[in-house]
Amino acid sequence: MSSTVVSLIQALASGLLVGGVYGLFSIGFSLAFGVMRIVNFAHGELVMLGMYAAYSVYLLTGADPLLAIPIVGIFLTVVGAGLYLVVYERFVGKATLQQLLVAIAISMVIQIILQMIYGPETRGVQSVLGSQYLIYGPFFFSYGQIAAFIVAVICVGVLELLLQKTRWGKLIRAVADDPEAAEIVGANSRAINTVAFAVSCCLAGIAGCVLIIYYPVNPGTGMALMPIALIATVIGGLGSIKGAFLGGIICAIVQQLTSTFWSPALQDVPLYVLLLVFLAFFPFGLLGRKTAH
Numbered sequence: 001m002s003s004t005v006v007s008l009i010q011a012l013a014s015g016l017l018v019g020g021v022y023g024l025f026s027i028g029f030s031l032a033f034g035v036m037r038i039v040n041f042a043h044g045e046l047v048m049l050g051m052y053a054a055y056s057v058y059l060l061t062g063a064d065p066l067l068a069i070p071i072v073g074i075f076l077t078v079v080g081a082g083l084y085l086v087v088y089e090r091f092v093g094k095a096t097l098q099q100l101l102v103a104i105a106i107s108m109v110i111q112i113i114l115q116m117i118y119g120p121e122t123r124g125v126q127s128v129l130g131s132q133y134l135i136y137g138p139f140f141f142s143y144g145q146i147a148a149f150i151v152a153v154i155c156v157g158v159l160e161l162l163l164q165k166t167r168w169g170k171l172i173r174a175v176a177d178d179p180e181a182a183e184i185v186g187a188n189s190r191a192i193n194t195v196a197f198a199v200s201c202c203l204a205g206i207a208g209c210v211l212i213i214y215y216p217v218n219p220g221t222g223m224a225l226m227p228i229a230l231i232a233t234v235i236g237g238l239g240s241i242k243g244a245f246l247g248g249i250i251c252a253i254v255q256q257l258t259s260t261f262w263s264p265a266l267q268d269v270p271l272y273v274l275l276l277v278f279l280a281f282f283p284f285g286l287l288g289r290k291t292a293h
Contacts, residue, residue, distance in 0.1 A: 006138045011260040015253030017141065020149035021211055023248030025225065026232035027156060027241050028203035034239025035176045035196045036092045041103035042083075044226030045110040046201050050076055050208020051217040052114055058125045065125055065209045066147060072205045080201025084194050092179075092193055107222060115219040124216035148210035155206055156245050159199070163241065172196055176239070227268070231275045237288020246286060250274075 029043045040046075050072050057068035087106065091099035130144035163169035174182040175192050183189055208217075215221075232251050236243025254274065255267040278285060 001138070007260050008257075010139055011256040012253060013139065013141065014145070015256035016249060017145040017149045017252075018256070019249030019252030020152035020245075021145075021207055021248075022228055022232055022252050023245035024152040024155055024210070025204050025207035026229045026236070026244040026248045027159065028200035028207070029229040030233045030236070030239060030241060030244035031159075031200040031203070032197055033233070034241075035172055036088070036193050038088055038091060038197070039100060039103065040088070040200070041100060041226060042107035042110065042222075043200075043204055043229055044224070045107040045222035046076060046079070046204035047208045047211065047225050047229075048217060048219075048222035049079070049110060049114065050205035051212040051215075051221065052118060052123075052208075053205065054209040054212045055118075055123055055125060055217065064127055064129070065212050066127075066129070066151070069151070069206055069209045072209050073202045076205030076208075077198045077202040080198040080204075081194050083201070084197040088197065089190070089193070092189075107226075111219050111222065118219070120219060122216045122218040125212055127213045130214045142214055144213040148213060151206065151210050152245075155203060156241070159203070160241060168192075168195070228271070231271050233285075234275055234278050235285055237285030240285065240287040243285050243287030 025043065025047045028046075029040060032038045032040045032043070053072045053075055054065040054068045057063055057071055058065060083106065087102060088099075091102070127144060129147050130142065132143045134141045134143060134146065163172060171182065171187050171192050172195075174185075174187055175189050175196075179189050182192075211217075228248070228251055232247030233244050234247070235250055236245070236247030251271055251274075254270050258270050259267040
């Protein structure tokens, strides 16, 4: 097997594993937009908050970030519910310039608070999974990335089941399609939207837990992650959970291929080209659907 083929397979496989985590925090961003039409540009900072929360649990207890998922998930759920009720509720259904500016302000506040607490230094954890590799012939894969991908797939599967098979999921889809009609038949839009936004933040926290295993965090990490969530959501289709997950995998594969065959410093350039192409020619993405809202 030639070195080029080996590099290609390695890049594709690594992109798939990393893409699972990209997809995980992208579906949280997509959920908020799909249900409430909220473009939460603070979502990257919420992932970063989850990373710092997992780091804090690690410092206090020595527990692996994967074991911190329940604690961090609950913490981000509470944060998400609070953010929705205090800030975002007034912007439901209106992706206005004011809403975007408020989201950017929230992201800046989170950055400043975390920098005041943890400082500007880059911080990471000594995870057993993050320092070990699965070697198969010429290929190698981080156990941390494998574990993160498995967690991401489980979360996406559970969320999809909840949305498709439970009464709560049916109510969420009803509110997303027509909030006024849903209210008429007895749905509590405020409660449903609060839970949906809290779940989107919980997913961001879980993504932070698995990401910190192999990706160190600093106060600028959220700003670096936010474009990926946006691009993955646009590629997959705004409001589509499966599409956001697929978009995350596509983003990661493109990054890995670019880094391998072009330059690591330019790995994000093709992503922005893809963003422009999809916005111009495929505005509903791969799995999105047209909507009147």
